[in-house]
Amino acid sequence: MAGRMITLRLNGQERRVEVEDNETLLYVLRYKLKEMSVKSACWKGECGLCTVLMDGKPVKSCMVLAVEADGSDIVTATGLVKDGELSPIQKAFVEHGALQCGFCTPAFVVAAHHFLQKNPNPTREQVKEFLSGLICRCTGYAQIIDAIMDAAKYYRGEQKASP
Amino acid sequence: MSKQAFKVLGKPVPPPDSYEKVTGTAPYTFDMELPGMLYAKLVTSTEPHARIKSIDYSKALQVPGVRIVATGKDFPVRIGIYVGDRDMLAIEKALWVGHPVAAVVAESIKAAEKAIDLVEVEYDPLPAVFDVEEALKPDAPLLHPDIANYKISPAFKPVPGTNIANQFRMIKGEGEAGFDKADLVIEKTFKMPFLHHAYMETWNTIAHYKVTGDIEIWTSSQSPYAPRYLMAMSLGVPVGKIKMRIPYVGGGFGGKAGVLIEPLVAMLSKKAGYKPVKLVMSRAEQMRSMPVIAGYKAYAKIGFSKDGKIVAYKVRFLFDTGAFADYTVNVARTAGYACTGVYDMPNVYCESLAIYTNKVPTTAIRGFGYPENHWVLERLMDMAARELRMDPVKIRSINLLRPGDPTSTTGYGSPLRADAGDIQGVLKTSAELIEWDKEPEQPKEPWKIRAKGIAMSLKGPSQPPNAVDAAIVKFNEDASVDILVATGNYGQGTVNALRMIVAEAFDLPLDKVHITWMNSTEWMPYTWQTVGSRSTFTVGQALLRAVEDAKRQIFDIASTVLKVPADQLELADGKVYVKGEPWMSIPLTEIVNGYTFPNGQVLGGPIIGRGIHSPGILSYLDPDTGQALPINPETGHSEPGHATVFYTFGSTAVEVELDLLTGDIKVLKATQVYDIGRLINPLTAKGQAIGGLIMGMSRALYEELIFDDSGGVANPNFSFYYVARAKDIPDDIRIKFLETPQADGPFGARGFSENVMIAVIPAIANAIERATGVSITELPMTHERVWRAIKEQRPDLIEKALKAFQEWKNASQG
Structure with missing residues (x-):
């Protein structure tokens, strides 16, 4: 199988990488681009832990072929850190105890970031519905929902990002 | 109960590793790679109960990148925390659909995945049993006819010649005869199904068996010591030669207690020419081939x-x-x-x-x-x-x-x-x-x-009654404290709670008490295991004793310097004070590596506190009556x-x-x-x-x-x-x-x-x-x-x- 070169922006940096046609974006991110902030607990679209933002939209990177990501902009949890400062959604996760083992956290953080950008005035029901594509086994979700409801104020522009 | 005033306890403190977790920079074994590392995959049984007639892996070895294939014949040992019944790869018999029967080690995951499909296993099927009551019948097929020869912990009592791995009985009072006095009797049958722990990070281990005989392990396990000991016992390797290292762990829920796949991966590393080998379970492999919940x-x-x-x-x-x-x-x-x-x-x-x-x-x-x-x-x-x-x-x-x-x-x-x-x-x-x-x-x-x-x-x-724990506190030059405990940190918040306990006991601000993410048998003192909701209680006590031990050493030095008896000293705000005379003090920074007098002479040295927890009140329960065995009176505890x-x-x-x-x-x-x-x-x-x-x-x-x-x-x-x-x-x-x-x-x-x-x-x-x-x-x-x-x-x-x-x-x- 002949490889082909693709180019993508990963957390703001342009990266070129040779991929096979049958390789997933998850595989390429982890094993070729060494982007270990992208986790996986099932490799087949069930757990949501490999969620990244592709051109601003959350995708399960195990369900995307790497060739489909050619030319796209990919953001992971690591990419939300600006100048060494956590983003408001990341800070809210820390303060609300919205993580335990932390293995699912990068996925929840990027998904929540996308969700609040689209909907900075959510109801708890909307947050719960949106998060239901992702599995967290430790927290029982309640503190994750609290963190997202709280971080919404930053996305509404009511508070500056770095208080 | 009067409320004590605490400086640290009772406050909502996020664990310090939260910052790494929200940014995705916390390294789990899942994320780790070593130079020259090879990848393993498992071949699993398609038969529920069968004698393995032959395993032909000649085609698998021809896949480019494949280094070795191992079978149960390579490491015919059994392992287990209480009943040593587990094999690493099926020994002679496959015992369930999913039982690992061979392992392929290759230069890439892809090569290993390709090769496992080319391993040909010939089975001689045996009658199988899937139901507990069927398994109790006298003519039921036996899974472990040799159980009498397995290593068994003294608290357990298998019944050789049956499928009973342990039999426990408890009788209190008149036992069943007590029903004679009942006005109402209810009888019901209850059931619970098999379950999966569903920790998000599946079992995965990197092992590097070195030519020196040292074995370095990185593993997604709840705690390092018990698995290391079990591994040493079953492989016949000196326990001190095994360095068990545990980075961040993606959940455990009991499913990563005891020994996991570490011994298998270590032996694969040895067989593959002393190269580091990594084995990662897929979710399906985890749920079909690795232990679940009874x-x-x-x-x-x-x-x-x-x-x-x-x-x-x-x-x-x-x-x-x-x-x-x-x-x-x-x-x-x-x-x-x-x-x-x-x-x-x-x-x-x-x-x-x-x-x-x-x-x-x-x-x-x-x-x-x-x-x-x-x-x-x-x-x-x-x-x-x-x-x-x-x-x-x-x-x-x-x-x-x-x-x-x-x-x-x-x-x-x-x-x-x-x-x-x-x-x-x-x-x-x-x-x-x-x-x-x-x-x-x-x-x-x-x-x-x-x-x-x-x-x-x-x-x-x-x-177990003899599960003991140790803890060490040591000082850095800035009089901040490092906590050394082998307590696993897989999301429960225990290690952060232990940090708060130490900060409170030393009267230090929280940012002066450090914990580290990498747990290892090389530098953390012994802790039996991180299981059972036990660690805050047991390791917490060990740490408080370590703090007392460190304080004794600090007061010893300060007592000579301040020329007052040690019992008149107290530690607060990073200083040693004379009680009632707060102007008489020495900063802790001037004591933690010994006190240096103006003439250059030093008194004492680095302060390192140690403490243990020993559960002296525990004893085995008699397996036939379930009653606790009496405690040895010379230990100072009283029965039962x-x-x-x-x-x-x-x-x-x-x-x-x-x-x-x-x-x-x-x-x-x-x-x-x-x-x-x-x-x-x-x-x-x-x-x-x-x-x-x-x-x-x-x-x-x-x-x-x-x-x-x-x-x-x-x-x-x-x-x-x-x-x-x-x-x-x-x-x-x-x-x-x-x-x-x-x-x-x-x-x-x-x-x-x-x-x-x-x-x-x-x-x-x-x-x-x-x-x-x-x-x-x-x-x-x-x-x-x-x-x-x-x-x-x-x-x-x-x-x-x-x-x-x-x-x-x-x-x-x-």
């Missing part, structure tokens, strides 16, 4: 007097351990010795068997026998309340254990200490939180019913022995909504109360309580491993093994902690992070039975199972609901 069938009988007092209890647990009982023998034993739950019972007869079948093996689990035995007992309590027309809170209240009363004992004959916790207060608070006396507001859809249910729980760590170092009392109450047309149960409200002795960190304590609540709810309503006709796991994925998602959780969750300090706990604290998932399971079923009279005794309470139970027991409810639904539909259309 299911059981239980026959229970309980007798009450007219006035609601329990007079006798009999229960027989038949735990299905699958093909290896390794850790499950102790889950089964624990379900047995703690079968009496929070209640005082004069007469008890309990038998708990761990039984082999040709199914996926099983291991430890959060709760460790307690969710199992509470599902039986807490359901029976509600059934009795119904029969006796008593309130479920009242019938519990009059039967609760009485801490401090020597006549009120556990099933194994030990009274609870007076400061074990406010058991009545837990029940009372639980009832208050759920507003027990207020009828739930009924939904506007008349085919749905809302109801409240309640259950109690107790949980103690099920550890105990099975645990503490018990924590808890209660969960729920308000649920049942859809009579679909059998769908939704938990609308849940309240939890635990007497944890001392609330160290409200943020993470709340996190444990909620996390456990939802895990318990998930177990109650959704989770079940399903087996196909050949005993293989048919749903090894998250599509068909459903775990609770965000949309399933109740919006109204109320948590309350009571604080009755236990004198030997660190600042009075007891552990509780398993207790949080126990009572919710029976509480949900109790609510359903209270509202409908429909009795559910088998888990999970899926739509279908619940609907069938209503149809069978109360068909009138479904008819009424259907009529109401039709009327509502007609009305809304009209």
Whole structure:
């Protein structure tokens, strides 16, 4: 199988990488681009832990072929850190105890970031519905929902990002 | 209880590693790679029980990049924490569909994946057994005919020549004869299914067997010492040669306790020419081939007097351990010795068997026998309340254990200490939180019913009597402290709680107390294991002794320098003071590496404090009577022995909504109360309580491993093994902690992070039975199972609901 070169922006940096046609974006991110902030607990679209933002939209990177990501902009949890400062959604996760083992956290953080950008005035029901594509086994979700409801104020522009 | 003033304890402190976790920069074994690392994949059995005639891997070796293929012949050893029955790759016989029979090691995952399909295994099928009661029959196929030759811990008693991996019996009072005094007897059969822990990071290990004979391991395990010891014993390697390193771990829930795949990967590394090898389980491999959670069938009988007092209890647990009982023998034993739950019972007869079948093996689990035995007992309590027309809170209240009363004992004959916790207060608070006396507001859809249910729980760590712990505190030049403990940190918040305990004890600000993410046998002192909700209690005590030890050394130096006796000194704000004369002080920075006089002479050296915890009050339980063996009087303790170092009392109450047309149960409200002795960190304590609540709810309503006709796991994925998602959780969750300090706990604290998932399971079923009279005794309470139970027991409810639904539909259309 002949490889082909693709180019993508990963957390703001342009990266070129040779991929096979049958390789997933998850595989390429982890094993070729060494982007270990992208986790996986099932490799087949069930757990949501490999969620990244592709051109601003959350995708399960195990369900995307790497060739489909050619030319796209990919953001992971690591990419939300600006100048060494956590983003408001990341800070809210820390303060609300919205993580335990932390293995699912990068996925929840990027998904929540996308969700609040689209909907900075959510109801708890909307947050719960949106998060239901992702599995967290430790927290029982309640503190994750609290963190997202709280971080919404930053996305509404009511508070500056770095208080 | 007067509130002590604390500087650090009781504050909501996020664990410091949260920052790495939210940015995705925390390294898990899953993320780690070593130079020259190779990848392993497993070939698994397609037969439930078979002699392996031959394994031909010549084609696999021809796949480019493949280095070696190993089979059970390469390492024919057995391993296990309590019963050494596990092989690393099938030895002669395959025992279930999914049993690893060979391993391929290659330069890439892709090459290894390609090669496993080319390994040809020829089987000679044997009769298989998939059901515990079938497995007990005299002519049942035997999974482990050589069990008498396995390494077995002294607390366990397999029955050679049968499929019984352990037999535990407990008799208290007159045992079964106690039923003669009963006015009411209830007999029921209960079931729990096999389950998957569903930690998000699957088992994965990197091992590097070196030419020097040293073995370096990086692994996703709960704790380093017990697996290292077990590995050394089974492989015949000196234990000190093994360096067990544990980075961040993506969840455990008991499923990463004991020894995992470390010995296998180490031997693969050796066979592959002393190269580092990594083995990562896929989710399907994890659920089909690696240990899961045992299911059981239980026959229970309980007798009450007219006035609601329990007079006798009999229960027989038949735990299905699958093909290896390794850790499950102790889950089964624990379900047995703690079968009496929070209640005082004069007469008890309990038998708990761990039984082999040709199914996926099983291991430890959060709760460790307690969710199992509470599902039986807490359901029976509600059934009795119904029969006796008593309130479920009242019938519990009059039967609760009485801490401090020597006549009120556990099933194994030990009274609870007076400061074990406010058991009545837990029940009372639980009832208050759920507003027990207020009828739930009924939904506007008349085919749905809302109801409240309640259950109690107790949980103690099920550890061997000789499980000991050590802790070290050492100082940095800036008088900040490093904590060295081998306690695992896989999300429970324990290590952060230990940091808070040390900061409080040293009177240092939290940012002056450091913990590290990498746990290792090379620099962390011995801790048996991080399991059983034990570490805050046991390692916390070891740390407080280490702090005292360090303080003694500090005061020794300061006493010479300040020319006052050591007992007149105190440590606060990073300084050593003379009591009552705060102007007489030395900064700690000038002592931690010895005090240097103006003439350059030094007094003392680096301050390093050490402390231990030794549970001297524990003893084995007699496997035939379940009674604790007497304690050696020369140790200063008095008889009888105990099975645990503490018990924590808890209660969960729920308000649920049942859809009579679909059998769908939704938990609308849940309240939890635990007497944890001392609330160290409200943020993470709340996190444990909620996390456990939802895990318990998930177990109650959704989770079940399903087996196909050949005993293989048919749903090894998250599509068909459903775990609770965000949309399933109740919006109204109320948590309350009571604080009755236990004198030997660190600042009075007891552990509780398993207790949080126990009572919710029976509480949900109790609510359903209270509202409908429909009795559910088998888990999970899926739509279908619940609907069938209503149809069978109360068909009138479904008819009424259907009529109401039709009327509502007609009305809304009209």
